[in-house]
Every structure is written in C-alpha cells, then in structure tokens.
Amino acid sequence: MDQINNLIALKSMLELNMINSNLNILLAQISNKILARKIINELKRRNYGHIITLIDEHLYQTNQNPLCYHKNDIKQFDFETIENSNIKDLKCVLGISILNFNTAKDISGEDTDFLIHWDNLNRFAVYCRKHLVEIIKEHPEYPLYIEKEIKEAKLGTYTKFTICCQKVIERLYEDRVNDKSHLGEYKDWYMDAYDNDASNLWNND
Template sequence: MRIFTKEELIGQWSNEIFRVTLQENDKIEFLNFDITNELMFGDYIIFDNFLILKYNFNKHSFSKTFKIIDLKFNLKLLDYSDNVGKEIELKRTYYEKGLLKQINFNEFDGTIEEIKKELNINTFHFNTAKDKRGNDTNFFRHWDNENRIAVVIKKDFLNELKKDNDIFLTAEKSIRIGQLGYYYNILLKKYDDYEYGKSPFDLRSVYDDYYYNNIHNDYYGFD
C-alpha cells in the first residue's frame, strides 16, 4: 500500500453522514449531519497512512483515527475510533486549486493528436455545451472529472478537424471554478500567426465574446 500525501487529501470530502474539509494549514472543519448540522473545528495529522482528526465542539474535544485504504475517485477509510474495522467511503465534493494536475503550458500549438498527447487524453468525448439557461450553444465540451479538465471547441471548427486532423491549432488554458471547485478550461482554436503574434486585441475578444460572456462556468451534466 502506497503512502498518501497531504496534498492528495486537502479539500472537502463527504458522505450521507458527515462532511470533512482538510485545509492546507492542518486545520479541519467537520460537520455531522445526523447530530447538529453545526460545524466543528480542529486539527488533523497524517502519519503513515493514518488520518487523525482532533476537533472541538461545545467546549468538548473529540478525536477520530482512520486508516487510509484507498484514494482514487473516492476516499476509503477504516475507522479505528468508535467502530473498529468499519469502512467509510467519502466522495470528493470540492476541488481546491492546488489539487489540479499540473499542465505545463498556457498556450500550446500543434495538431489535435499532439494536443491530446500533451493533455494525456486518448480520446475526446464531446457533448454540446449549454448556456446559463440550459440551451444548446455552438460549442462542444469534453469533460474529464478525474483530472478536472474541460476541453472546449466550436462545432464548426470540430467539423473541419474531422475532415483534416493535421490542421494546426492552439490550446488555450485557463483555470475556472464550478460548483465542485476548480478545473482547467482548455479552449481549442484554429492557429493564426497574426492573432497570436501581432494582434493588439485581447485573444478572447478576438475569438468569440459569446462563449466567455454567456456560457456558465459550471458544467451542466458533467460537474
């Protein structure tokens, strides 16, 4: 069993019973839905795959010890405090900016296959993007929840790429925040020497104001 790092665990986790938020400064927020629905605050320690929570509520101190079993999409723990051997599973409910996988470019120029390789994505699964009112737009989105990456492309440009996947294009990276936290937004655009080398205008206004002004940051149906 590998040792899980503090950076992997920072953020918010919850199930139907409680929610725990592990913060960067070793502080926690703990909310038990069954008892009070009030927040309890305290500290946490990670030691050899054991997560020790120490929190205070109504002038009383509580402590829970969990063994970390697995961490991929969800966090699985073995409760060593009240119920020895009881397995608890928590889902990631909010993604902090520091949890994002590192993408080492702000803009990347290349073919569609080179961009997929750079993002470590084998296949783009595009779905129609919605605006704030839930209406279809003229954009497609690919959504990778595990790595918190959204890839966005105009429908007519995607049709061009289907006919010629050697077209040179630019992937433009930005960081956004949705209902579940931060994610990368990768906008695929046709490469233009003038636009990217000499244009005095803001790239987003040159390309398409409609997308940035009218499409909601949250990913309907994905996030």
C-alpha cells in the first residue's frame, strides 16, 4: 500500500509540474526497482508523460493482480544480520534441516554464479555464491555472515537472506563502513517458485 501511495504522489507531482527534491524521496521508497529504474531513465529525458503512463499501467496491473502475501503473512525473523555464524546455525535460525540449493537466474532468465534455496511456505529465499557453497561443503564450520532483507516479488513480500564469507565482510567493512551495496545483487529478481533438486541435498542434518 505504501508503494501505491508513493506512486500516486509521484504522479500528482509530475502532473502539477512540481519537480523538486521530494521526487527523489518518493523514488527511493519504490520497492519495485525495475519500475524505479524506468522512471529514473525517463526523468533524465524529462519525458514526464511517459512516466505517468508507466505509473498508470503499474497501478492497473496491481489492481488486476493484487499481492497474495504481505509482510504479516510471512515468517518473521527478529534479526537483521548474523555474524561469525556457520551453516548449521543458519539452518537452526531458519527452522529447516536442509538447504535445497538451485542455480539462481537473473531477470532475463540467464544462469548466474549464485545458488538459491526457496521456502514457499514461509516465503524466504537464501542466496549464496557457488564457490562459497563448495567451501561450506568441505568445511561446515566455515565462518559466515548472514544479511536479511524484506523484498517484494510478483506474488508479494518475501524475506531474502544472503550468505557471505565473514572474512570478506570484515575486510570490506574496513574500507566501506556503511556501504553494503555489494550484498544487493538480487534486488530486481522475482523469486516465487523453484523446483527442488535432489542432488543438492548435501547438507541434510
């Protein structure tokens, strides 16, 4: 609902030719990053009429296909990050015994260098680079850093967990204390259904 209100406010500002810094505030609050990027590109061209059309089309599609899942419908986790953890700790926190990893795809449907575990019942996804998964297979106690984000996909809200190497995070932290943009490599991906692959059940407790 907040995104809908933001889009309506953004549309009104454009219709009234109120182009000011408030536009950036509204844009930053749009969770659909693909739509936000399109709007930004059209703003650069000052093609305000096209932006209004984009917003109208999005609002129409949202009305025709209302979200099935909202924040209160998904499993809640009371942390933002977990440091110096391991794969067993992560599974314990998530309440699962197996991570069914499958190759993640980008918005174009191409394979990426990441694996994803998708829990459709509780609406959460776990991402990890393929090479890090191989390390974890060999060293289950390997220190990990886990980041949590609340995202929106086609069917609604879900929780995204990103697994990173603790040592890498510590090294990056020294250089970029407040910049964790390296973790946000899936912001535009829609993850609403994934088939399990029995070959990935290597971490069954």
